[in-house]
Amino acid sequence: MARTPLPPRPVAAAAVATAAVAAAVATRALVGRGCLAAAVASTLAAALTAVAWPRFATDTLGLHGTSFAGPTSGGDWPLLGRVAELATALKDRRMCFLFADWRAAAGAPNYQVWTAGTRRVFITNPIDVRYVLARADPPRDLSLLGVFGLVVSPQVLLLTRGDIHTRTRRLLQAPLNGDSVLAIAVRVALAEVGGRGGRFARALATAAAASSDAAKGSTNSYASSTLSVSHLFEHMALSVIHQLLVSQPLPSDEILDKLNSTLPLAAPVQIVPAPKVFAPRAAARLRALGDYFIALYESHEAARRAAYADGSWDPVPPKDILDVLLADVDEPKGAYRGDRRRLSADFMLLLSAGYDTTAHSLDYAILTLCRHPETQDRIVKEVADVLGCPRDTPVADLPLTPSSLDRLTYLQTVWKEITRLFPATAGGPSRRPAVPLTLPSDGSVIPAGTAIKLPQYVVLHDEEAFPDAHSFRPERWLPSGPGGPAGVKTADLSWYPFGLGPVSCPGRRLSQLEWKTAVVGILWAYQLRVATGEPVRGLDLLTLRPSRYEVRVTRREGAPPALPAFA
CATH class of the missing domain: 1.10.630.10 (Cytochrome P450)
Incomplete structure (x- = not known):
């Protein structure tokens, strides 16, 4: 997996901002001359740049820390990424199961998914999960949780x-x-x-x-x-x-x-x-x-x-x-x-x-x-x-x-x-680090401001931590169980x-x-x-x-x- 030093994230932001400003200026000038079609095209180009640039800069140019493996399954649309999959999973109420499908398709415990111009890094390696939540403790992702502030108070x-x-x-x-x-x-x-x-x-x-x-043999009517x-x-x-x-x-x-x-x-x-x-x-x-x-x-x-x-x-x-x-x-x-x-x-x-x-x-x-x-x-x-x-x-x-x-x-x-x-x-916490994160399992670098998801359902069904993870096996928590004391310790470190x-x-x-x-x-x-x-x-x-x-x-x-x- 290729890694680069932590990048100047502002490079991508500056590029998007420059494209947007340029488009706005051009649009205003063109509309003033009656060139409505050109104005629309310019605006569309700016929007496409804003969506496409972050992914290109991250995955191709390596400007934003580690580029993680992504799901190889279908559903990754040009520009929109996996927005449709997310929308369908939300409608069908199976979001945590989609995250599990993505991990299987990515073939790696930590993976990334693009939704339009936003990268979401999913961390399911138990070592990294414990580090991020218990030690690094990055801020919650208010772009997802802010809705709860609407109800009474932010x-x-x-x-x-x-x-x-x-x-x-x-x-x-x-x-x-x-x-x-x-x-x-x-x-x-x-x-x-x-x-x-x-x-x-x-x-x-x-x-x-x-x-x-x-x-x-009697009937009870009530x-x-x-x-x-x-x-x-x-x-x-x-x-x-x-x-x-x-x-x-x-x-x-x-x-x-x-x-x-x-x-x-x-x-x-x-x-x-x-x-x-x-x-x-x-x-x-x-x-x-x-x-x-x-x-x-x-x-x-x-x-x-x-x-x-x-x-x-x-x-x-x-x-x-x-x-x-x-x-x-x-x-x-x-x-x-x-x-x-x-x-x-x-x-x-x-x-x-x-x-x-x-x-x-x-x-x-x-x-x-x-x-x-x-x-x-x-x-x-x-x-x-x-x-x-x-x-x-x-x-x-x-x-x-x-x-x-x-x-x-x-x-x-x-x-x-x-x-x-x-x-x-089951979906797990969502975080956005205010400072760069370096994951302890392999040194992967996640820049500040990246959307991070730590899906509980996926971690708690990890086969290395929980053998036969989808089966009900309460004996796995007993020192006398099949994994012995070492198995209990491994399971405990991954249980959250x-x-x-x-x-x-x-x-x-x-x-x-x-x-x-x-x-x-x-x-x-x-x-x-x-x-x-x-x-x-x-x-x-x-x-x-x-x-x-x-x-x-x-x-x-x-x-x-x-x-x-x-x-």
């Missing part, structure tokens, strides 16, 4: 850097990872899947009762014997984060409906330049959603301050995340510096990130476990043996806590394997479904405990199997989720007494 935590990001992240890190908060999360999740008042618990009981009736778990997991995960934020149960599905309408709008707007100009209706709808969440936050703040004033709520010590936020926003030198709009943006971000990724990871968990009934049985046995639970223990009474869940080592391997196979943010480095997900521990609680609570009382006849496919809509499927629920032998189907 200073939402997802988009900030430097001191403002560090201070805000530090403020939120403690309440998201405190022992008392995590214990509440476990308790709420367990109540949802196993308590009499839990929506999920009632749905499971109803489906199991219908399955039992069907097995006995219930189906199959169950779709996707919406139930979304409601459960949102209930957990809502409780942690404001110490209240989720009042209705309206918040969930609003959040679910955000991603379908954000995904296409992501690839539109100047969305306020070129996608005004979608941008306006995103801002309207933002107004809803601003009003929601303001209502919670007003109610909490009224409780402070009448003495019905003591904020010392803080009892939830809202207490932490209000204490900070009142402090002129706090992380938010009194900026309530930015605080409202992060309030929405916590709600969205706190439910969406965990819910769809659980959706994939149930789908995977349905295909591996032996894993279901092994999890139940581990809970009974390690936690000392008689099989007739009611689900709501299981002694699940953050510390007791940590003792379930086989459950941990299942969690790591399923989050590897189906990473929630929650990101790496200073901007990795601060809610990893919360998501992990919520996931484990839900899986244990469901499997303790029920056996599951897929009832859907059609194949289930992955849908990548910023977060990865399976297409709709149905499960058949039956009561596990020796399980605790059944809840009433309608409690």
Whole structure:
């Protein structure tokens, strides 16, 4: 692979700028003389130069660092590059799978793709991924992520850097990872899947009762014997984060409906330049959603301050995340510096990130476990043996806590394997380095300003790091497994479904405990199997989720007494 010293990137920029200025001057002169056709031709030539020059300068002249291998498959159009492939993948919701196809076609772990005049370098070598995210930590690519700033504030935590990001992240890190908060999360999740008042618990009981009736030859007119778990997991995960934020149960599905309408709008707007100009209706709808969440936050703040004033709520010590936020926003030198709009943006971000990724990871968990009934049985046995639970223990009474869940080592391997196979943010982070990057694996040079993509799905299916990468093999995470301790170490160094480095997900521990609680609570009382006849496919809509499927629920032998189907 040919490499050149890091180039003067300004050479390309200067050439494009010169061509554009020259064309503009010529156009003005020609139009003034009535030469409209010549003016149009001149403008077209400038546009073609602006698109074609960066690729020619990079791949042919070697002016922009390393020229990486590209996919050899069809679909690379003259001038437009692979824009059509990207648009189709976005429409079909298979973006992360396209990135995997490109890597296979490129025949190299790090590769490049051109879209019009923009080069995107995809880094999937695990050594380079760890270096870029954990050590170099280049800025996020705001040309892709800036759309999220349209909703409420461009200073939402997802988009900030430097001191403002560090201070805000530090403020939120403690309440998201405190022992008392995590214990509440476990308790709420367990109540949802196993308590009499839990929506999920009632749905499971109803489906199991219908399955039992069907097995006995009777018909149950009020219930189906199959169950779709996707919406139930979304409601459960949102209930957990809502409780942690404001110490209240989720009042209705309206918040969930609003959040679910955000991603379908954000995904296409992501690839539109100047969305306020070129996608005004979608941008306006995103801002309207933002107004809803601003009003929601303001209502919670007003109610909490009224409780402070009448003495019905003591904020010392803080009892939830809202207490932490209000204490900070009142402090002129706090992380938010009194900026309530930015605080409202992060309030929405916590709600969205706190439910969406965990819910769809659980959706994939149930789908995977349905295909591996032996894993279901092994999890139940581990809970009974390690936690000392008689099989007739009611689900709501299981002694699940953050510390007791940590003792379930086989459950941990299942969690790591399923989050590897189906990473929630499968497309991975997008970065644009402010300074040149030299990759440690082979010395490749990436100039400042280059669009970089680190696709999680591709890295987490790397055959060298994860032999038989597309198969469910939880034993790969055990020192006694086929790869031994060395295999576990290699896998660990390549596992990053929650990101790496200073901007990795601060809610990893919360998501992990919520996931484990839900899986244990469901499997303790029920056996599951897929009832859907059609194949289930992955849908990548910023977060990865399976297409709709149905499960058949039956009561596990020796399980605790059944809840009433309608409690």
